[in-house]
Amino acid sequence: MSFHSPSLPVADRYALTNATLPAVTVDGFEAPQKEGLVAADIVIANGIIEAILPSGTAPADLPAANLDEGMVWPCFADMHTHLDKGHIWPRSPNPTGDFMGALSSVRADREAHWNAADVRARMEFALKCAYAHGTKLIRTHLDSLAPQHRISFEVFSEVRDAWAGKVDLQAVALFPFDEIDNEAFFKDLVEVVVAHKGLLGGVTRMEGALDNGLDLLFRTAADNGLDIDLHVDETQEKEVLTLKSIAEAKLRNRFEGAVTVGHCCSLARQDADVAKYTIDKVAEAGISVVSLPMCNMYLQDREPGRTPHYRGVTMLKELAAAGVATAVSSDNTRDPFYAYGDLDAVEVFREAVRILHLDHPLDDAARVVTRSPAEILGRPDIGRIAAGLPADLVLFSARRWSEFLSRPQADRIVMRNGMGIDRSLPDYRDLDPLMMD
CATH class of the missing domain: 2.30.40.10 (Urease, subunit C, domain 1)
Structure with a gap:
């Protein structure tokens, strides 16, 4: 042959x-x-x-x-994606290419278009791409501000069932962490997540008091048997230390479920002693870290008329050396947070090697899109x-x-x-x- x-x-x-x-x-x-x-x-x-x-x-x-x-x-595992946002760029581009522009464009698109039929059609399109490229396992974050959480999780469950045996799917509730103080909203969100066998997530705030909200998050997850997957420190501001707070909170609450964090960009900007303390705490707490190199390089350190000075990615090698479970993933696809991509793990791996210097040697680099993310997602069979x-x-x-x-x-x-x-x-x-x- x-x-x-x-x-x-x-x-x-x-x-x-x-x-x-x-x-x-x-x-x-x-x-x-x-x-x-x-x-x-x-x-x-x-x-x-x-x-x-x-x-x-x-x-x-x-x-x-x-x-x-x-x-x-x-076959590949893609452990941090946004299937609900995917492929909206043609109708809602991000003119500035920066983080705030992405937030604004997605918010407007969600409010105008994200009914069940729209979300389902774009999810199906994305999964056809991922399947054709060789991916077998995907975790997606779903924008979960009311009423979108009920629309998107219902669609997700239907799509998960339809794709069973082709691409296995997991879903995380993504919401601004400030909303955890909204008792009625958070109670309803947890009910939806439990009903659809999802995970608790959120975009953690970058300033202000965190401990009370994190304690509530860990208690709620423990009470409902839920794992946690958070967007963390997606910024180049070295003063932002949310990752440290999350590791300390997991230890303080003696949380026994799985905790994953994504992005963690500010870690690479911190003084060496501060970064080492955080990395050691993350290792002690048993938290997994996923880097999103393509999206982070696209958004981070972007200023009009200036070449970026920083790559925007986290300290993946240092985390792995400390014993932290690490992986890389696609993140956004053709939406205001990342204008490109096709949920192709080969592209993700190829770009991760370049951006994160996973080469020289390349001996175990293949793990970051295969066994490592699958193990983090609780699927060591993939x-x-x-x-x-x-x-x-x-x-x-x-x-x-x-x-x-x-x-x-x-x-x-x-x-x-x-x-x-x-x-x-x-x-x-x-x-x-x-x-x-």
Whole structure:
């Protein structure tokens, strides 16, 4: 079989031979590594990975696809997205490209357009893109100011059910943290989150007293068996120390659920001793951190007529070195917070390598869009290659990191349950009816 053919062997049991795998994504198999890559054959039976074998040792009588050293990855996990905002740029652009412009544009678009049909159509479009690119697990934040929380969570539950088995979905309630003091609103929001099996989230305030609100958030989550995923310190102002407060609050409240924080941009601007204290507290508290490098670089340190001085991303390497679970993710897609993107984890990974310097060496870099986010989201069955797991794989012609990171890998093959899928992407024209005022 030529790699570029979309056809895989038509057989219940077959092999992918002469493959190159990122070792960090593989369980139960060891082989000599070069830049964190290993050579292997993969035996697939009835849609399940039966065995991972040394290259050249697959049974000779099996139908086989010779990948000619092409890479094989597990399907991806994208743990911080905004499916409800996606693809509104044509009708609600952000003229300034900055954070305040994004807030204003999204607010106006939400108030004018976000009925159930609009949200559902854009979510479906985004999921078609993610699925075609090879993503299997997505967590989305949903704007949850009343009455939008009831509209969007209802739609989300319907979409989650419809996409079950193709893309597994989780949802987080996103709201301005000041609203936690609004007792009626917060009580209703929690009821909605519990009913739809979601998570508590929020955009934490960047100034003022935090402790009371954080204590209420942790108590409420504990009382209702909910995990927490927060937007934190999305600013270049070094005085903003919300991440530290969240770590201290988790410890103070002895919260046993999972806590994830995203962005944490100001951490990289702080004095070394301040940053180290915060990182140590985050590690002690067992909080996971997701960086959104494309969106953070787009929004942070943007001023008219001036080249940005800072990359806008958090201290991902230092956090990981301290034992913090870390990952990277897409964040926004074609909306006022990020004008670009397609929920393609390969693009996210490629840009993360550049922006965060995940290279030299690249040995374990592949984890940040595969097993690490899947583990953080409580799905260790996703984002890895192992005997007994579904053959949900992404096949690339690229053989080495230099090849992989230098092209968009548009010729990839996505396999689900051992079979290649139709990778046709939806046409942007499909959204045209939604863009007409």
